[in-house]
Amino acid sequence: MKEIYKGKTKDVYALENGNYLLKFKDDVTGEDGVFDPGANTVGLTMEGAGKAGLKMTKFFFEKLKENDMPTHFINANIEEQTMTVKPAEVFGEGLEVICRYRAVGSFLRRYRKYAKEGQTLDAFVEVTLKDDERGDPPINEDALHMLGILTKDEYNILKQLTVKISDVVKEALAEKGVELYDIKLEFGRDKNNRILLIDEISGGNMRAYKDGEYLEPLELEKIIVP
The missing domain is CATH 3.30.470.20 (ATP-grasp fold, B domain)
Incomplete structure (x- = not known):
């Protein structure tokens, strides 16, 4: 597993099979300690945010699959706060x-x-x-x-x-x-x-x-x- 990118709220790793692994963090975007989804800086750290965000992401990607919407989602490991995705x-x-x-x-x-x-x-x-x-x-x-x-x-x-x-x-x-x-x-x-x-x-x-x-x-x- 090779580290590709360290992001604000997730880190990205390349897997040997050509897919990618996203590691969810507890950091969220915002300014001056206030959450803002549109902000381009990390504003605060919320304990449990990574796991909660991944649970919700898995829920919605699976729902989108049921609706035949194209996504990069393959699977998720909630405990490890990771999601495996197709390359894009x-x-x-x-x-x-x-x-x-x-x-x-x-x-x-x-x-x-x-x-x-x-x-x-x-x-x-x-x-x-x-x-x-x-x-x-x-x-x-x-x-x-x-x-x-x-x-x-x-x-x-x-x-x-x-x-x-x-x-x-x-x-x-x-x-x-x-x-x-x-x-x-x-x-x-x-x-x-x-x-x-x-x-x-x-x-x-x-x-x-x-x-x-x-x-x-x-x-x-x-x-x-x-």
């Missing part, structure tokens, strides 16, 4: 795709002149470049195509998959009385150039509320996968 190439140096159902976070900060806090959004899809130095700037379809990061056809597939996957997560949360406000996803290409969901689906990359109250990642994960 990221777009450029990495993209984050956010699906928004409510106006909060960076969307609200940018568009406050027009948007009201918590305003309903119709599964608004937003793409940002993974670029810590420049604060993960948003980028649109035309720029992605012109810069050679995505073709227009790939962008359309990415957008459709984002909404379908996010709706599966939203419905699963709703069954537990939880409302999904937004979720951040990542995608890549497999060896056949098929676009598939990569990374994770956990409380650490979404905002969810119950009875109007925000749920911290560990609280959310206890509700969804007790």
Whole structure:
């Protein structure tokens, strides 16, 4: 097993069979000790966050498989906080795709002149470049195509998959009385150039509320996968 990358919330290892192993950490993104799924720095460490995040990720990847959604997931070992995945190439140096159902976070900060806090959004899809130095700037379809990061056809597939996957997560949360406000996803290409969901689906990359109250990642994960 060879270490490939040490990330903010996960470390990545290459396996001898060509697959990869993701090791989940207890670190979560945020600023000044406050969790923020959209932040590009580690804000705090929550004991148990890695295991809880992996349990929820396994739950959702298995649910997506039932719905014939393409993902890199193979299996997970909850006790060891590891997940085995298929190899996938990221777009450029990495993209984050956010699906928004409510106006909060960076969307609200940018568009406050027009948007009201918590305003309903119709599964608004937003793409940002993974670029810590420049604060993960948003980028649109035309720029992605012109810069050679995505073709227009790939962008359309990415957008459709984002909404379908996010709706599966939203419905699963709703069954537990939880409302999904937004979720951040990542995608890549497999060896056949098929676009598939990569990374994770956990409380650490979404905002969810119950009875109007925000749920911290560990609280959310206890509700969804007790």
